[in-house]
Amino acid sequence: MSKSYYQPEDLLKFGSINEWNPELGKKFFDYYQSVFKKGTLSEREKSLIALAVAHTIQCPYCIDAYTTDGLERGIEKEEMMEAIHVAGAIRGGASLVHTVQAMNIYNKLSM
């Protein structure tokens, strides 16, 4: 076994977290399943949102899961990339918008 904190096969063991707290685990998984069901948004749209969020939180399990999920749903790589750029833009924007704060402080303190 290669030494790494993340093992791809561990993704399939996600359900085993229930062993240490079945009550909360069940609530979580029920909620999770309901979230991804077709609602006002389609399952396809939700899959793309999940992929973008997965990149924002940089979770390798979620990236694996939602790239595969997208493939299974016939989502194309161009669509995936656009969604991930949305995540990138929001992330980059969130850094940059704080520049205003830096500018405020800079201006206030400067003569």
Add this chain to the structure above:
Amino acid sequence: MSTKKSLKAQNNVLSDAKKQLQLLSNSIFLSGQLPTFSQKLQSHKLPSIKPKQLEILQLNIGYMCNQVCAHCHVDAGPDRKEKMSKPTMSQCLQVAHKHKIKTLDITGGAPEMHPDFRWFIKEAKAAEIPEIIIRSNLTILRANKKYYDLPDFFKEHQLHIISSLPFYRRGKTDRQRGDGVFNKSIEALQKLNEVGYGLQGTGLEIDLVYNPLGAYLPRGQEELEEEYKHALREDFGIEFNNLYCITNLPISRFLDFLVASGNFEGYMTKLVNAFNPSTVGNLMCTNTISVSYDGYLYDCDFNQMLELNVSSKSNHISNFEMDALQNRNVCISQHCYGCTAGAGSSCQGTVV
């Protein structure tokens, strides 16, 4: 990803059915890492698979095809010459007529390339089979002038057409089925629409089949159908009836791809983990018998390719005995996991 020659013409070891079955039984299944299909059924307290009433006779009338798709489970191609003889075709029709079979499902290869195709359809109509399905790859309708009138022929005989179109955009389709396949398929669909196929009120049905382009499973048949309908209508003015999602079974050329790309174990694990016990009662092998070009009987087209003959003394169209066949057990192996994953998979798409 489309190949130029069949595995058989390349002398690839996986053109040998026994080698395929060995591969499917060894490795991860032998070591106990994954349960065999039979163990899986037992662990769900499901008995062996038994047929229900026979409704569909699926005839593979030959392995010749104008395409050499990368995922083809038949290993079909222009270099395959096997084809059903006229006497065998007639025997199939006698059986279908005698046992009041509802549906004749004609597949290949490209069944339209069989030299006696039109004769056979006329005979089948004369035998009053209620429904005749043709599994047409679409491009054959535009491959040569001699096929240009097939849409009219289909219409005249009220044939139900089921066709593969791996995606509603060019890139993915051509990667799976070969360059130019998408454009030709679109042209063929437009011709079928012109004579009334896929249009409301005509009763002429054209269904499309989607299967994944790689080592992953299909999902979301309904949403994908909406996507296909929307995209094909907007971009090309094309109408069709239903979209069927089909899982690629780990046999023949797709098995070769899985092994060569290092995806075999991962794909089998996915299939096993996605096992859905509620698909078992509705599997294709419970209401279908598949007949090979040389008249032998199989539980399905996949078992035909793996040379797993029906386990019954009635094992050829010339000695077809309904009672003996109804009492058989379906032959299973690990490829069957492809039919039971998720919402299940059959020649008519999902099963639950």
